[in-house]
Amino acid sequence: QVQLQESGPGLVRSSETLSLTCSVSGGSINSDGYYWGWIRQPPGKGLEWIGYIHYSGSTYYNPSLLSRVTISSDTSKSQFSLTLSSVTAADTAVYYCASRYTSGWYLDAFDIWGQGTVVTVSS
Amino acid sequence: DSVLTQSPGTLSLSPGERATLSCRADQSVSSSYLAWYQQKPGQAPTLLIYGASTRATGIPDRFSGSVSGTDFTLTISRLEPEDFAVYYCQQFVSSAYTFGQGTKLEIK
Numbered sequence: 001q002v003q004l005q006e007s008g009p010g011l012v013r014s015s016e017t018l019s020l021t022c023s024v025s026g027g028s029i030n031s032d033g034y035y036w037g038w039i040r041q042p043p044g045k046g047l048e049w050i051g052y053i054h055y056s057g058s059t060y061y062n063p064s065l066l067s068r069v070t071i072s073s074d075t076s077k078s079q080f081s082l083t084l085s086s087v088t089a090a091d092t093a094v095y096y097c098a099s100r101y102t103s104g105w106y107l108d109a110f111d112i113w114g115q116g117t118v119v120t121v122s123s
Numbered sequence: 124d125s126v127l128t129q130s131p132g133t134l135s136l137s138p139g140e141r142a143t144l145s146c147r148a149d150q151s152v153s154s155s156y157l158a159w160y161q162q163k164p165g166q167a168p169t170l171l172i173y174g175a176s177t178r179a180t181g182i183p184d185r186f187s188g189s190v191s192g193t194d195f196t197l198t199i200s201r202l203e204p205e206d207f208a209v210y211y212c213q214q215f216v217s218s219a220y221t222f223g224q225g226t227k228l229e230i231k
Contacts, residue, residue, distance in 0.1 A: 039168075046222055047162075047168065047213075047222040048222065060220075062219070062220070104155070107215070107220075108215065109160075109213060111170040111179055113169075116167050
């Protein structure tokens with residue numbers, strides 16, 4: 001059973017770059033059919049899809065974040081990462097990493113989630 | 124961007140009652156790409172339903188999903204105390220993934 005654990009700084013200064021890592025256990029990042037993604041949730045608000053990386057290396061990003069976000073993977077460390085540049089207070093949120101195996105054409109949903117990590121953007 | 128509108132915003136019911144949560148899409152959504160999640164305070168979301176009506180692994184059969192056109196419904200047949208939480212629908216349409224704003228299911 002795949003398990004995920006987020007890590008990274010809990011405080012980021014405004015205008016700087018947020019970097020988070022998700023460590024994968026119980027599975028391989030380059031296993032056929034797997035998607036590895038990030039979702040965030042501002043305090044007291046709903047969920048926002050950030051993006052994902054497919055085992056093949058292809059990526060998808062939320063169009064509203066496209067100019068600032070990068071998701072990458074490191075198979076040697078069994079990790080995938082999120083970087084978000086030029087952060088503002090609006091990027092303050094709980095950030096979740098998540099995964100899904102599917103043989104379908106597209107990712108439909110995430111069924112495995114990390115516990116989440118709180119990131120606060122300070123001015 | 125395509126929008127998912129969930130209703131009601133808050134639903135107050137008692138254990139043992141039936142809950143019906145709605146999620147309406149503003150454009151056609153393939154049933155294959157409509158999912159429902161449950162989120163309890165301080166926890167990550169849990170996938171309940173994918174493909175509009177397929178229960179995820181380990182989800183009790185009191186949870187069911189259905190669709191009629193662009194209207195998707197999550198039904199909980201008999202509420203258990205642990206079912207009181209926030210529920211989100213999520214879609215993939217026009218190359219974008221979006222969540223509804225959520226329905227809070229609270230104890231009456």
